[in-house]
Structure formats: C-alpha cells, structure tokens
Amino acid sequence: MIQALVLLLLAGSRVTGTNTNPRLKLSFHDLRGRHGLRTYELERSCCYDSLLLDEERGRLFVGGKNYLASLSLDNISKQDKKIYWPAPVEWREECNWAGKDINAECMNFVKILHLYNRTHLYACGTGAFHPICGFVEVGQRVEDAVFKLDFKSLEDGKGKSPYDPRHMAASVFAGEELYSGVATDLMGRDFTIFRSLGSRPSIRTEQHDSRWLNEPKFVDVFWIPESENPDDDKIFFFFRETAVEGSQGLGKQTFARIGQICRNDMGGQRSLVNKWTTFLKARLVCAVQGSDGSDTYFDQLRDVFLLPTREKRNPLLYAVFTTSSTVFKGSAVCVYHMNDIRRAFLGPFAHKEGPNYQWVSFQGRVPYPRPGMCPSKTFGTFSSTKDFPDDVIQFARNHPLMYNPVLPHGQKPVFLQTNVGYSFTRIAVDRVAAADGHYDVLFIGTDVGTVLKVVSVPKETWQNMEELLLEELQVFKDPTPVTSIQISSKRQQLYVGSRTAISQLPLHRCGIYGKACAECCLARDPYCAWDGTSCTRYMHNTKRRFRRQDVRNGDPSTLCSGDPQRNSVQEKKLYGVEGSSAFLECLPKSLQAQIMWTYQKTSSAPWKEVLWDDRVIKMERGVLLRSVQRKDAGLYHCQATEHGFTQNLLHLRLEVINAQQAETISLSWEEEPTQPFHRKLWYQDFLQLVDHPNLSTMDQVCEQLWSRKNQQPKRKPLLPPPLSVKAKNHKWKYLEEKKRARSRRTHEVPRSERGPRSTDFW
Numbered sequence: 001m002i003q004a005l006v007l008l009l010l011a012g013s014r015v016t017g018t019n020t021n022p023r024l025k026l027s028f029h030d031l032r033g034r035h036g037l038r039t040y041e042l043e044r045s046c047c048y049d050s051l052l053l054d055e056e057r058g059r060l061f062v063g064g065k066n067y068l069a070s071l072s073l074d075n076i077s078k079q080d081k082k083i084y085w086p087a088p089v090e091w092r093e094e095c096n097w098a099g100k101d102i103n104a105e106c107m108n109f110v111k112i113l114h115l116y117n118r119t120h121l122y123a124c125g126t127g128a129f130h131p132i133c134g135f136v137e138v139g140q141r142v143e144d145a146v147f148k149l150d151f152k153s154l155e156d157g158k159g160k161s162p163y164d165p166r167h168m169a170a171s172v173f174a175g176e177e178l179y180s181g182v183a184t185d186l187m188g189r190d191f192t193i194f195r196s197l198g199s200r201p202s203i204r205t206e207q208h209d210s211r212w213l214n215e216p217k218f219v220d221v222f223w224i225p226e227s228e229n230p231d232d233d234k235i236f237f238f239f240r241e242t243a244v245e246g247s248q249g250l251g252k253q254t255f256a257r258i259g260q261i262c263r264n265d266m267g268g269q270r271s272l273v274n275k276w277t278t279f280l281k282a283r284l285v286c287a288v289q290g291s292d293g294s295d296t297y298f299d300q301l302r303d304v305f306l307l308p309t310r311e312k313r314n315p316l317l318y319a320v321f322t323t324s325s326t327v328f329k330g331s332a333v334c335v336y337h338m339n340d341i342r343r344a345f346l347g348p349f350a351h352k353e354g355p356n357y358q359w360v361s362f363q364g365r366v367p368y369p370r371p372g373m374c375p376s377k378t379f380g381t382f383s384s385t386k387d388f389p390d391d392v393i394q395f396a397r398n399h400p401l402m403y404n405p406v407l408p409h410g411q412k413p414v415f416l417q418t419n420v421g422y423s424f425t426r427i428a429v430d431r432v433a434a435a436d437g438h439y440d441v442l443f444i445g446t447d448v449g450t451v452l453k454v455v456s457v458p459k460e461t462w463q464n465m466e467e468l469l470l471e472e473l474q475v476f477k478d479p480t481p482v483t484s485i486q487i488s489s490k491r492q493q494l495y496v497g498s499r500t501a502i503s504q505l506p507l508h509r510c511g512i513y514g515k516a517c518a519e520c521c522l523a524r525d526p527y528c529a530w531d532g533t534s535c536t537r538y539m540h541n542t543k544r545r546f547r548r549q550d551v552r553n554g555d556p557s558t559l560c561s562g563d564p565q566r567n568s569v570q571e572k573k574l575y576g577v578e579g580s581s582a583f584l585e586c587l588p589k590s591l592q593a594q595i596m597w598t599y600q601k602t603s604s605a606p607w608k609e610v611l612w613d614d615r616v617i618k619m620e621r622g623v624l625l626r627s628v629q630r631k632d633a634g635l636y637h638c639q640a641t642e643h644g645f646t647q648n649l650l651h652l653r654l655e656v657i658n659a660q661q662a663e664t665i666s667l668s669w670e671e672e673p674t675q676p677f678h679r680k681l682w683y684q685d686f687l688q689l690v691d692h693p694n695l696s697t698m699d700q701v702c703e704q705l706w707s708r709k710n711q712q713p714k715r716k717p718l719l720p721p722p723l724s725v726k727a728k729n730h731k732w733k734y735l736e737e738k739k740r741a742r743s744r745r746t747h748e749v750p751r752s753e754r755g756p757r758s759t760d761f762w
C-alpha cells in the first residue's frame with residue numbers, strides 16, 4: 001500500500017501537463033460587459049443539470065429544481081417560459097420520514113430531458129425520492145410557442161430517473177424506447193441498464209451480480225449504428241465503477257468503462273429472461289506514461305461528447321477524466337475511435353475460474369454466435385436473441401467483461417492539466433473548418449465555474465498534435481462546478497449549466513486578439529482570420545480576398561508580410577524619483593508570450609538586456625525598479641516573443657529626478673487647499689506594499705493601496721490637482737507628466753485590456 005502510494009507520488013511529479021497558462025483569461029465581468037455573455041436563473045430554483053438544445057425550434061430546454069424552462073437560443077435572458085413541477089406534499093413527507101432533508105433533497109430535481117417526437121419532450125425528475133416522468137408539449141413549429149407538461153401522462157420514473165438528486169443517470173431514446181443507466185431503488189444499491197417505454201418488454205441487466213455492474217456511475221449513453229443494417233444497431237453506455245478485476249491490495253479501484261448492448265436484444269428464452277444477452281463491457285483507458293515507463297491512470301470518467309463524422313457508424317468520442325488519487329491531481333481528455341472500441345469487444349473475454357483465481361484472458365472455445373453479436377442477417381442466421389443456444393446465454397452471463405481495454409487515439413490524452421487547482425467536469429466539441437483543414441475545438445467545463453477553450457494543432461505532422469489553451473473563460477459569477485455544456489454550431493454559441501445559473505456566450509471573440517495581422521495570426525484560433533483591417537470570424541466558404549489564417553503554423557512573418565507594418569512604436573516618458581520606486585508597465589496581449597526587456601543608456605550606447613536583481617525586479621505586468629538610481633535613466637524596450645515571432649510592445653524613456661526636487665513638488669501639492677495630495681505618503685505606502693511578499697502583481701499592490709486609502713474617510717481619494725491653478729508654472733507640466741505615468745501604473749485602464757493601451761505598437 002505504502003509502496004503504491006510512493007509510486008503514485010513519483011509518477012505524479014513526473015507527469016507534466018500541457019502549457020497550463022491560457023493564452024487569454026477573461027473574467028465574468030469582462031465577458032458580460034464586453035463579450036455578450038448572458039445568464040439566466042430561475043427564482044427559488046437551482047441545479048441546472050439537464051440542458052437540451054433544440055436547433056429547429058430555437059429553444060434551450062432546461063431542467064432544474066421543481067422547474068422546467070424553455071429559453072430562446074438566441075438570447076437565453078429573454079422570452080423564457082417555465083413550468084412549475086414540484087413533488088406532491090405526501091411524497092415530500094415520505095421522503096422526510098425516510099431521513100432525507102425536506103428542503104434540500106425532498107424536491108423534484110428534473111434530471112432527464114429528451115426530444116421524444118415532433119411535438120413532445122420526455123422529462124423525468126427525482127420527485128422527492130419518488131422518480132416521475134411525463135410528456136411535455138412543445139409544439140411543432142417555433143411559432144406554436146407551447147410549453148406545457150401533460151400532467152395526465154405522468155408515470156413512474158423508476159429505472160429512468162435516479163431517486164437521489166446527487167446521483168447520476170444517463171439515457172438515450174432510440175426510436176420510442178428509452179435506454180437508461182440508473183439506480184432503481186431508494187438506497188441507491190441496485191443499478192441497472194434498463195430499456196423501457198415502446199411496445200417491447202422491458203429488459204435489464206442481471207441483478208446483484210458484481211461482474212455485470214459494480215456500483216456504477218453512469219455518465220452518458222449513445223445509439224450508434226454498426227452497419228447499414230439497423231438490426232446491428234448498438235447502444236453504448238459510458239460509466240465508471242468499482243473494478244472487480246482491480247489489482248489486489250490496492251483497495252477499491254475505480255475503472256472507466258464502456259458497455260454495449262444490441263438494440264434488438266429481446267432477452268433469453270430459458271435463462272436471462274428479460275435480461276440482456278448481448279451486454280459486454282470493457283475498460284476505457286486514459287493514461288500518461290512517466291519518464292520511467294510507469295503509467296498514471298485517469299480513471300474517474302466525468303463526461304463524454306459524441307462528435308459526428310461523415311460516417312454515421314464512426315463518430316469520435318471525446319471523454320473527460322480525472323484521477324482517483326488523492327495525492328496526484330489531474331484531469332485529461334482522451335479521444336476514442338469506434339474501431340478501437342469494436343476491436344476490444346471482438347477480443348478475448350476476461351475469465352475467472354473461481355474465487356481464488358486471477359482474472360485471465362479466456363483461452364477456451366467461445367460458443368457460436370459469439371456473445372455480443374446482434375442477431376441479424378449480417379453476421380449470422382439468428383433472428384432473435386431468444387433463439388440463441390443455451391451455451392451462448394450461459395457464456396454471456398458469466399463473461400460480461402472483455403480482457404483487453406480500449407486505448408485512446410494516439411495512446412495518450414489529447415489534453416492534460418495537472419496541479420492547476422481545478423478539475424474538468426464536462427466537455428463539448430465543435431469541428432471548425434479553417435483555411436488549412438478541420439480543427440476540433442474543445443470547450444471544457446471545470447469545477448470552478450470556468451470553461452477552457454482548447455484546440456489541437458499538428459506540430460509537424462497531423463500525427464503529432466500540440467494543444468493550445470486559447471482561452472480560460474469565467475462563465476459564472478461564483479466558482480461553481482459546470483454541470484452541463486451544450487454547443488450550437490449553427491448559432492456559434494455555447495450554453496453552460498451549473499448549480500446556480502445558466503450562461504450563454506459566443507464561441508469566439510476574434511477582435512480581442514488585437515488590431516494587427518500578426519496578433520490575429522499568433523492567436524491561432526480557427527474561428528478567426530485577418531481580413532485586411534481587423535481580426536474577424538473566418539467563414540470557410542466565403543470567397544473574400546485578404547482572408548489570412550494560419551492555425552497550423554501561426555507564423556505572422558510569412559502570413560502578414562504584405563501587411564502595412566505599423567512598426568512605429570511610440571516612445572513614452574516616465575519620471576522616476578531617486579530613491580523611490582518606478583514601475584515600467586508592459587502587458588502582452590497573450591499570457592503565453594515571453595517578455596524581453598532591453599535598455600540603452602544614451603542614444604549612442606549599445607543595447608543591453610535588462611539584468612534582474614534585488615532592485616530591478618521582473619513582475620507579471622512589467623518591471624519594478626526599487627530605489628531608483630541616476631544610472632537607471634535611459635530608454636527601455638519591451639518585446640514580446642510568442643511562437644518564435646517577436647514584436648515590439650513599448651518604448652519607454654525613464655528620466656530620474658532627485659528626491660529634493662520631488663519633495664518640493666509634493667509640498668506644493670499639499671499646499672493646494674482643495675485637493676490635498678499626499679504624494680510622499682503614496683511612495684511610502686508603495687514601497688511598503690512592494691516589500692509585501694504576498695502581492696505579486698502591480699494590480700494587487702494598487703488595489704491594496706486604494707482600499708486602504710478609502711478606509712480613511714478624512715482623506716480624499718488621490719485626484720490630480722486642478723489644472724487651472726498655476727497652470728503656467730513649469731512644475732505643473734512636470735507634474736502632469738508624472739501623474740500620467742502614475743495612473744498608467746494604476747487604475748485608469750480596465751484590467752481586461754491587455755497590452756499597452758495606445759495604438760503604439762506595430
């Protein structure tokens with residue numbers, strides 16, 4: 001046990017994620033104020049776990065606590081319709097007698113929402129530990145504007161919705177039949193994969209057989225055709241469970257699984273009556289190899305997104321995982337191909353001879369038709385599972401588990417984050433047509449209310465991919481876990497649900513990358529291209545000239561060479577007071593850019609790289625010069641290098657004046673009766689704060705300073721002196737310069753606006 005722990009620790013330290021810094025970070029206020037984020041919340045409700053996107057009607061259907069809602073896909077903040085759907089009082093009381101919290105758990109949490117037919121949805125709720133389902137009329141056309149729960153249609157939701165609002169359930173409609181993975185009892189001990197509704201008899205998994213299901217948590221279900229023949233259609237279940245075959249001595253181990261059943265399974269004739277005869281499952285592996293060859297597994301399957309491709313039977317499956325380990329924290333996204341999944345189900349069966357034996361690969365004779373095959377004309381002569389020979393049924397009952405796991409595409413995660421203080425919860429993927437090919441853009445929800453926008457680009461070949469974390473978007477006011485994500489490629493919008501709210505935001509914000517061709521190019525966002533004057537949405541099929549995009553290489557020197565180079569970086573001036581501090585601020589647009597500072601003492605002197613020491617400190621947002629000296633005066637250049645491309649961001653001339661001069665000035669400011677200005681104090685505070693080890697950025701320094709100032713009611717805020725007074729005095733000119741320099745370092749500019757504010761680069 002201890003040894004294993006140590007191994008895990010070691011493995012953890014060696015596993016390094018992709019670049020953990022997003023290229024851009026956008027706050028909730030930024031997104032709401034400037035980038036079209038809209039939010040929705042229902043009064044006296046919560047927990048928007050189920051979102052259903054309906055492109056045709058242009059609606060987003062939402063399930064929450066005691067409510068169903070229908071929102072406009074164009075703007076979720078307007079035109080909402082809602083249905084109040086509480087649990088009956090008797091059920092709530094029963095629930096309470098069973099020891100559950102009447103206000104937290106004994107409510108109707110709507111967990112399941114499906115499109116049913118052209119006029120109705122099917123919805124299920126926990127009904128205060130008394131699952132319930134029913135039809136919701138939504139009308140055929142947009143104009144119908146109906147949204148009505150048919151209370152007469154309400155029926156028992158056992159085997160469809162969980163009892164407990166904390167439990168997960170997953171389901172899919174295939175025709176008129178609902179396939180669910182869910183707990184079917186109040187205690188949450190009897191789990192099943194269950195077929196209900198429709199006209200055929202209900203079918204379930206073998207009960208109380210840990211080889212079939214062992215404390216599973218169902219994550220997603222998909223209906224995927226196997227061939228042209230619908231008789232071969234299969235339903236695939238994604239879940240995680242306690243592994244029966246886990247390594248001995250490691251305690252309970254969770255494995256991620258994929259399970260399959262045939263859509264035309266009718267159960268057995270003499271045994272496995274009304275039970276699946278085609279159920280098989282395999283381990284789903286998502287792991288990384290440490291430098292010593294040992295693997296770190298991500299076993300906690302959280303979410304799966306099915307990305308359709310041109311071939312209906314071969315969609316891509318994007319899955320999100322986290323680790324089970326309490327020692328090593330990490331999240332990963334792995335992609336699975338149907339061929340690899342099918343290969344595992346065609347491989348050897350896992351076999352255990354008896355209680356004291358190990359799980360091995362079954363070497364004996366597998367009966368015909370091979371368990372897991374659907375009865376159809378494609379692969380055999382059987383027309384129903386009821387005709388399967390007894391030995392097939394017996395074998396199927398005892399061998400639900402495959403020996404070989406399913407490995408992800410490329411044998412490793414496509415995206416990985418370790419030790420970042422959050423984990424992934426949900427995923428949605430958009431396939432984007434760009435100038436040089438198709439790119440899958442991943443939108444990954446986290447447990448801290450953010451969405452990561454990630455794109456995989458080929459490094460040298462299309463086999464060797466590199467992941468770019470383009471954006472980290474704070475889509476909720478509070479750091480609440482993302483519980484659902486829906487994507488509309490048609491409307492280019494993302495819809496995100498959590499416990500507290502639903503947010504809607506566009507898939508791209510091209511303008512934010514900057515006002516130059518090179519900046520647009522460096523962003524490598526497949527949604528965006530340079531159109532000759534600005535960075536805008538790239539549309540693949542429009543034949544506009546001057547559309548420049550290079551997601552693959554992100555190389556502005558070739559792409560933007562014909563572009564008018566706005567290379568004249570304006571020079572700015574900053575005054576430093578000898579013995580005090582000065583801050584040279586330079587913010588690149590990209591958080592992934594490397595900043596280099598160079599310095600020239602006089603115009604004839606050579607350029608030198610700025611050297612860092614205790615006094616000259618490189619900070620996140622610029623350079624801090626503590627105790628400015630005369631020799632610091634000169635010209636400073638700030639250059640950003642990203643992806644091998646360098647651009648000038650700022651030229652700054654620092655002039656140094658002595659403390660005495662500064663003293664006179666500060667006195668003259670304080671003499672000003674209407675606007676007391678405590679310049680000296682400001683510098684003192686500043687220095688003190690800078691010595692504070694906990695404040696790493698200039699913003700924090702200044703925020704602290706401001707909040708302290710504001711707590712002192714007698715003092716007015718730091719305002720510049722009125723210009724009319726002594727305006728002709730040369731001192732004032734100097735002060736003006738100085739004031740500007742200072743406010744540059746502090747608050748005048750919204751923090752979101754990365755990069756030097758003026759149009760002075762390029």
Ligand SMILES: *[C@@H]1O[C@H](CO)[C@@H](O)[C@H](O)[C@H]1NC(C)=O
Nearest residue numbers: 036038074075076077078079
């Ligand atoms: C969305 O609707 C709300 C409420 O009607 C409105 O205040 C807001 O401006 C709309 N937003 C957009 C982007 O249309």
Ligand SMILES: *[C@@H]1O[C@H](CO)[C@@H](O)[C@H](O)[C@H]1NC(C)=O
Nearest residue numbers: 116117118119120121135153
């Ligand atoms: C859809 O299903 C509901 C519930 O069974 C039924 O009342 C309705 O007539 C159906 N609509 C269509 C268009 O078949």
Ligand SMILES: *[C@@H]1O[C@H](CO)[C@@H](O)[C@H](O)[C@H]1NC(C)=O
Nearest residue numbers: 689691692693694695696704
């Ligand atoms: C500085 O940060 C550390 C760790 O985050 C914290 O324990 C400590 O209390 C902080 N000190 C001050 C003065 O805020």
